[in-house]
Amino acid sequence: MNKKWAKFLVLPLMAAMLLAGCSNSNNGGNASGNASGGASVAPEDRPATWIADRKIKGLVFMGTDDYTEDMNPEIKAEIKKRTGIDFEIEIMKASKSIDGLVAGIAANDLPDFIAFYLNNSGRPEMQVVLKAAREGIFTDLAPLMKDTQVYSKYLQDDYLPSDTKYGVMFRPEFDGSAYFIHMNINRQGGYDSRKYVGGPYIRKDIADALGVDPRTIKTTDQLYELAKKIKAGGFKDSNGKDVVPIGPNYWGGQEIGRLFADLEWGEDGQWIRPDDEGKVLHEAQTPNVLKKVEYVQKLLAEKLIHPEFFTVDETQSTEGALNGTWGIIANMHNYQDFNQDMHYLPLGPLNGLDGEFQMQVAFKSGYSAWAIPATTKKPEEVMQFADYLASREGKLLWMYGLEGRDYTMGADGFPLVKQEVIDLKATDSNAAKALGFGGVRNWWGELLGSTDIDKMADFGEMEYGEKLQEATSQGALEIAKYWDWDAKRQQANVFDAYSPNAFLGEFSKGAELKAAFDNYRDSLVKAYYSKSLDNAKQVLDSALKQMQAAGLDDYLKLIEQKNADPHTKVSFRAF
Amino acid sequence: MKQTNIAPALQSPKRKLWKDMLKHRYLYFMLLPCIVFFIVFSYIPMGGLLLAFKDYKFNKGILGSPWIGLDYFQTFFNSYQSGMLIKNTLIISGMKLFLYLPFPIILALMFNEVRSKWFKNVSQSILYLPHFISWVVVVGLIQRILAPDTGLLNQFISGAGGDGSTFYMMEPEYFYQIMFGSHLWKSIGWDSIIYMAAIAGVNPDMYEAAKIDGAGKLREVWSITLPSITPTIVILFILSLGNILSAGFDQLYLLRTPGNMHLADILDTYIIQIGLQGGQYGYATAVGMMQGIIGLILVVIANKISRKVSDTALW
Numbered sequence: 008m009n010k011k012w013a014k015f016l017v018l019p020l021m022a023a024m025l026l027a028g029c030s031n032s033n034n035g036g037n038a039s040g041n042a043s044g045g046a047s048v049a050p051e052d053r054p055a056t057w058i059a060d061r062k063i064k065g066l067v068f069m070g071t072d073d074y075t076e077d078m079n080p081e082i083k084a085e086i087k088k089r090t091g092i093d094f095e096i097e098i099m100k101a102s103k104s105i106d107g108l109v110a111g112i113a114a115n116d117l118p119d120f121i122a123f124y125l126n127n128s129g130r131p132e133m134q135v136v137l138k139a140a141r142e143g144i145f146t147d148l149a150p151l152m153k154d155t156q157v158y159s160k161y162l163q164d165d166y167l168p169s170d171t172k173y174g175v176m177f178r179p180e181f182d183g184s185a186y187f188i189h190m191n192i193n194r195q196g197g198y199d200s201r202k203y204v205g206g207p208y209i210r211k212d213i214a215d216a217l218g219v220d221p222r223t224i225k226t227t228d229q230l231y232e233l234a235k236k237i238k239a240g241g242f243k244d245s246n247g248k249d250v251v252p253i254g255p256n257y258w259g260g261q262e263i264g265r266l267f268a269d270l271e272w273g274e275d276g277q278w279i280r281p282d283d284e285g286k287v288l289h290e291a292q293t294p295n296v297l298k299k300v301e302y303v304q305k306l307l308a309e310k311l312i313h314p315e316f317f318t319v320d321e322t323q324s325t326e327g328a329l330n331g332t333w334g335i336i337a338n339m340h341n342y343q344d345f346n347q348d349m350h351y352l353p354l355g356p357l358n359g360l361d362g363e364f365q366m367q368v369a370f371k372s373g374y375s376a377w378a379i380p381a382t383t384k385k386p387e388e389v390m391q392f393a394d395y396l397a398s399r400e401g402k403l404l405w406m407y408g409l410e411g412r413d414y415t416m417g418a419d420g421f422p423l424v425k426q427e428v429i430d431l432k433a434t435d436s437n438a439a440k441a442l443g444f445g446g447v448r449n450w451w452g453e454l455l456g457s458t459d460i461d462k463m464a465d466f467g468e469m470e471y472g473e474k475l476q477e478a479t480s481q482g483a484l485e486i487a488k489y490w491d492w493d494a495k496r497q498q499a500n501v502f503d504a505y506s507p508n509a510f511l512g513e514f515s516k517g518a519e520l521k522a523a524f525d526n527y528r529d530s531l532v533k534a535y536y537s538k539s540l541d542n543a544k545q546v547l548d549s550a551l552k553q554m555q556a557a558g559l560d561d562y563l564k565l566i567e568q569k570n571a572d573p574h575t576k577v578s579f580r581a582f
Numbered sequence: 583m584k585q586t587n588i589a590p591a592l593q594s595p596k597r598k599l600w601k602d603m604l605k606h607r608y609l610y611f612m613l614l615p616c617i618v619f620f621i622v623f624s625y626i627p628m629g630g631l632l633l634a635f636k637d638y639k640f641n642k643g644i645l646g647s648p649w650i651g652l653d654y655f656q657t658f659f660n661s662y663q664s665g666m667l668i669k670n671t672l673i674i675s676g677m678k679l680f681l682y683l684p685f686p687i688i689l690a691l692m693f694n695e696v697r698s699k700w701f702k703n704v705s706q707s708i709l710y711l712p713h714f715i716s717w718v719v720v721v722g723l724i725q726r727i728l729a730p731d732t733g734l735l736n737q738f739i740s741g742a743g744g745d746g747s748t749f750y751m752m753e754p755e756y757f758y759q760i761m762f763g764s765h766l767w768k769s770i771g772w773d774s775i776i777y778m779a780a781i782a783g784v785n786p787d788m789y790e791a792a793k794i795d796g797a798g799k800l801r802e803v804w805s806i807t808l809p810s811i812t813p814t815i816v817i818l819f820i821l822s823l824g825n826i827l828s829a830g831f832d833q834l835y836l837l838r839t840p841g842n843m844h845l846a847d848i849l850d851t852y853i854i855q856i857g858l859q860g861g862q863y864g865y866a867t868a869v870g871m872m873q874g875i876i877g878l879i880l881v882v883i884a885n886k887i888s889r890k891v892s893d894t895a896l897w
Contacts, residue, residue, distance in 0.1 A: 112640055113863065142641045314730035314749055318839060519661075522856060532840035536752045556662050 054089055056400065058391045062093040064118040065454060068108040068132075069098075069375065078451060079443025081409060089404075092392050096451055105131055112139045117380040119389050122454040125189060125376040128174030129509035131521075136378065137512060140186035146379040146386045147184040149177075154387075155394035157459045158188065167192060168371040170505050173574050175373065188393070189373035190453070194461035196370045197501045200469055202487035204341040206265040208351040209233075213242050213250070213334050221354045222490070225364075227269055227302055230335075230357065234311035237334040244332040253312040254333020259321035260313075262531065263337040268357035268364070270299040273579050276528065279507035279566065280360075280579035287507075287563045287570070287579075291527060291551040295360075300543045303535045317532045341490075347482030353490045359580070366495045367580055370503035377455060396456025399465050405452020406471060408444040421467030429472050446471035504578035507566055514565060516558040523557040526550055634868035654868035663852065671848040674829040677762055679822055686770050687815065690777035691803055709771030717768075717832035724764055724837075725751060752841030761837060761846075765830070780814040781807055813894040820888060820896055823880045827873035849873055 076098055086094050097118070101107030108123050112135065123132050139145060152158040160166045167176070171192065176185040193200075209221045217236050224230055234252035242250040256263050264275030272290035273280035281287045290296045306312040313319065313327075316337070327333050329345055335354060339346070356364040377393070379386045395401045407414045407422045414422040424446065432439040432447050439447040450457075462469055487493075508524070511517040530550035534543035551559075569575040603610055629644070634654060636647040658664050689709070696702040712720070727734045728750040740746025750756045788806050797805065831850035838846040849869060857866020881896075889895035 113638075115640060115643070139640050142639045144640050310731075310747070314747065318752075518856070518862070522663075526843075529840035529843050533752075533843070536749065536841050553662055 053091070056089045056395055058090045058092055058395065059385070059388045060091040061385075061388060062095060063120070063389055063392055064095040064097065065120045065122055065377070066111060066118050067096055067098045067454060068101075068104050068111060068121065068123040075440060075443070075449055075451070079441060079449075081412070082404070082443040085404060085409060089400075090392060090395055092388075094392070094451075096454065105135065108132055109135050112136075112144060115144070117144075117382065119383045120377050120379050120393075120455070122375060122377040124374075125175065125187070126374055127170050127372070127506060127509055129506050129511060133175070134512050134517070136187055136376070140181070140378075144381060145186040146381050146383060147186065148188060148379065148386075148390065149183060149185045151387050151390040152185070155390060157397040158390065158394050160459060161185075161188070161192075168369070168373065169503050169574060169576065170509060171371070171373045174505060174509055175376065187376045187378045188458075189376050190458045191372075191374040191460060192458050193371045194459050194464070196503075197368050197499075198371075198461065199368070199496070200460070200462065201342065202484060202492045202496075204353050204483075204487050204490045204492060206338060206356055207263070207354040208336045208339050208346070209354045210242075210250075210331055210334055211350050211352050213237055213240065214352060216240060216242070221352050224355050225358050227267055227357065230266070230354075231302070231306065231311070234306065234335070235309070238309075238311055242334060244327075244330045246330055246332075248332065250334045251313045251327070251332055252334045253306065253316070254327050254336050255313050255316045255319050255324045256337045257325060257328050257339040257343070259324050260315055260317045260319035262317060262528075265355075265357065266337045267299055267302065268355075268359045270295065270302060271360065272296065274506065277507050277524075278527075279563070287567050289527075289551075289554065289559060289563065291547055291554065296531075296547060297540065297544060300531075300534045300537075300547070301540055304537075304540070304543070307535065317535065341483040341486035346486075349482050349486060349489075353486060356490075361580065364495075365580075366499035367578070368496070368499045368501045370501055375453070375457075393455035396452055397458050401452070401456050402465060404444070405450075405456055406445040407466070408442055408446065413442060413444065413446070417467075419467060424472040424475055426475060429475055500580065502576075502578050502580075504576040505569065507577055507579065509577075510562070510565055510569055510575075514558065514562055516561075519557040520554065520559065520562055523550075523554040523559070526553055631867060631871050633864045634871045636864055638864045650864075654865045655872065657865065658869055658872070663847070666844065667847060667849050667852050668827075670845055671827050671829050671850075673758075673845075674761065674834065674848060675826050677758065678765060678829065679819070679826065681762065682766065682769075683815075683819065685766060686773035687777050687811075689770055690774040690781055691807060693774065693778055694781045694807070695799065706771070709774070711771070712768045713772035715768070717836055720764055720768055721833070721836035724760060728760070749841070751837070751839050754842045754845055757837075757842040757845045761833070764837075765833065776818065777811060777814065780811040784810040812892070816888050816892060816894045817896060820881055820884045823884050824877035826880055827876050 076096060078094065078096075083094065086092055099107035099111055101110070104124055108121075111117065111121065123136065124130065125132050125136070127133075136145075149162075152161055161176070167189075171189040173179070175187060175189045177183065209219075214221050217233075217240060219233060219236070224233055230253075237250065237252040244250055253266070255261075262275050264271040272278045272288075272293060272295050278290035279287060282293065303312070307314065307316075313333070315323075328336050328339065328351075331350075336351060339351070341353070358364050379389050383389060396405060403410075403422060407424065408428075410416060410422075413428050414424050417423045428439065428442065428447065431442075436448065440449045443449050443451070445452055468474055511521055514520060527550040530546050534546045537543040537546060566577055570577040632644050633647075635649055635651060636644065637650045638644065639647045693702060693706060696705070728736075730736055730747050730749040731740075733750075735750070736746040736748060739748075750760065784807060788810075789802055792802050792806055827849055829848045829850060831848075831854065834846050834848050835851050835854070838851065853866045853869050856862060857869065885895050885897065
């Protein structure tokens with residue numbers, strides 16, 4: 008009988024163990040901070056970079072492609088040797104990074120630091136972390152930054168761009184406190200890490216056959232005529248199928264402002280700018296939008312543009328570009344591997360609403376951010392560790408790997424990448440990634456260390472291994488030369504300003520207006536596919552009413568007020 | 583004497599229950615994990631419904647956050663989208679509940695009449711298979727089949743001399759057909775299983791008796807099979823009423839395009855977009871709770887009606 012009892016007792020016991028096993032342990036995150044937050048025991052011969060003998064664990068709410076959770080053991084040991092820190096990252100997997108961020112913060116079980124996307128204060132993540140900061144979830148980082156080498160620069164008056172300073176970090180409501188560190192700030196204003204040429208590209212053989220210099224295409228009317236010629240030319244792709252005159256964006260269907268530049272009311276996706284009298288308006292409030300709709304409807308009706316231009320998925324879009332199915336690719340850039348032989352050439356650039364094209368260069372701009380939860384013990388050690396990773400020595404470690412193993416130090420004091428690493432990267436990218444540093448596309452160090460960027464000054468090259476592999480980006484530079492990049496850069500407008508949507512967070516009906524803006528974006532596409540211009544107008548009028556019900560007019564007034572304040576200038580120019 | 587007589591009479595049901603429980607103790611032990619499972623995963627999370635009445639603060643948790651009454655419900659019903667969302671949800675779930683209902687039953691009846699075992703097995707497997715394919719793949723297939731110019735359907739139309747450039751996914755007039763057709767294709771096989779099980783439980787003697795009385799196949803189906811499985815149909819229908827305001831997130835989220843969004847936006851997609859992606863847990867909970875409460879009320883009403891009309895009921 009006893010044996011029988013034992014048998015049946017096993018069942019609920021197993022169930023209990025199963026439940027316990029499935030439930031998430033709460034002590035995984037903070038335990039590291041707690042356990043390690045105690046007395047640090049440093050070895051006698053500790054280096055000057057020593058911080059503490061502890062573990063620092065981060066939770067990353069960003070895509071999984073750029074990092075590996077398992078760090079290279081040799082790199083990890085080197086970090087430990089230099090700083091005493093046992094560094095670990097965990098990537099929060101979610102279909103959308105913001106979903107993971109919301110769930111992670113709500114769980115209130117965060118490790119020593121978290122990292123998340125944050126291009127600017129207008130990005131949706133900002134509302135989530137702002138709410139968390141207001142509710143005391145994060146540590147005030149401003150006092151911790153004072154004693155650092157790199158991050159103390161953030162406290163200087165002219166170092167940070169306006170949005171980073173007033174919109175993200177030192178918001179007036181926080182009264183001198185800062186709860187997030189905005190990353191990827193360039194050391195110099197107007198610094199260009201690459202000679203990017205983005206926008207529409209045309210197949211060179213088609214342009215040659217038609218006798219068209221792509222650089223002479225400046226207006227949407229000229230683009231229309233060109234598309235008609237491509238269609239009439241009967242060109243074929245690499246599979247022998249008919250070429251589509253205007254194909255979608257290389258990375259998947261969406262509206263591409265640069266393709267319709269002289270019809271685009273401000274930056275695509277925002278569509279806000281002042282009219283001729285200086286009154287800030289949304290595109291839907293202007294007759295301009297119907298001109299654009301009419302133009303796109305004409306392209307669709309005459310089959311000059313891909314029928315799924317705005318909705319096609321990335322796989323098909325990229326496949327079409329690689330097969331040469333798109334006579335014109337709506338948007339790509341000059342550093343893409345498939346085009347280093349320049350079989351696609353940049354088109355235009357097309358003029359904007361304000362007249363002739365002018366390159367727009369951000370004075371500085373941030374990208375991604377991190378924060379330290381209030382529960383982290385000794386947050387100053389996390390800040391010191393971030394400061395170490397942002398120093399030249401730290402950057403050298405996470406960008407170039409280990410001296411001797413991955414690079415040698417040249418006589419000029421700059422690293423010289425080993426050829427075998429470059430070869431491994433080309434032949435087996437996963438094996439190269441396992442070496443565990445940024446140059447081989449394992450960017451764990453970016454999370455805390457990628458800021459105060461000046462690669463040329465620090466490493467003598469703009470890109471990792473550039474000195475060895477100049478030939479690989481030769482095509483990109485040739486395209487830049489063809490496009491007359493240097494001259495355009497000289498004429499560029501260097502701006503330090505907010506984007507129009509950056510103030511949604513502080514706007515009382517921000518969430519509703521954001522939803523109405525999203526609805527407008529979809530309604531615009533719907534209008535393109537409407538049977539007539541009248542139908543399109545009805546669709547757009549309805550979307551405008553929704554935006555107005557959500558407070559559009561007040562928001563536009565707010566933008567005008569912000570633009571009048573020198574601390575919060577707004578940039579309305581698109582490119 | 584009286585007392586001793588009354589006491590056993592009053593105590594007997596309780597004592598009987600305990601006696602029965604002791605007698606079947608092993609079975610009760612086996613039931614325990616199931617009860618624990620429901621308590622942990624279904625009843626304890628119901629506490630989260632408090633969020634629908636609270637302004638959730640990250641640092642204060644559900645219990646510590648301040649009460650805000652019915653604000654979220656007011657916000658939802660004042661929203662310009664609420665009418666459209668409720669209408670779309672009711673139309674789509676109504677189609678899936680009422681219009682769809684006979685299809686798996688008809689399929690089960692058809693399978694029941696198939697005599698070749700080999701053919702029955704093969705065709706059943708083919709029809710069950712779509713259930714195991716995720717909506718992402720199904721909608722991907724639909725998109726390719728219905729693509730303008732290059733899609734299978736448009737190629738066929740242009741081959742037959744038609745235009746062949748219709749962008750079906752963007753045209754609102756094709757939305758319900760695509761939505762219902764794909765739901766039917768994916769679910770019909772799997773949903774027919776339970777009806778087939780019910781049909782298998784019908785007493786064969788009744789068919790024998792009907793045959794002797796001269797009944798044909800159709801008469802057998804109409805007079806024996808259908809009445810025999812009616813309780814199953816009714817119970818499944820009552821249970822599915824609970825989901826009337828939940829029209830199926832995956833399918834609708836993926837089928838949604840700018841062209842059909844005014845028909846495809848439903849409460850489930852709204853909860854994800856506004857509530858979870860925007861971090862407004864309380865709001866999302868309030869809308870979700872509303873779906874649940876309306877579903878519960880409908881189930882209770884349908885159960886009462888069913889009990890009165892047909893003697894078949896959940897409780």
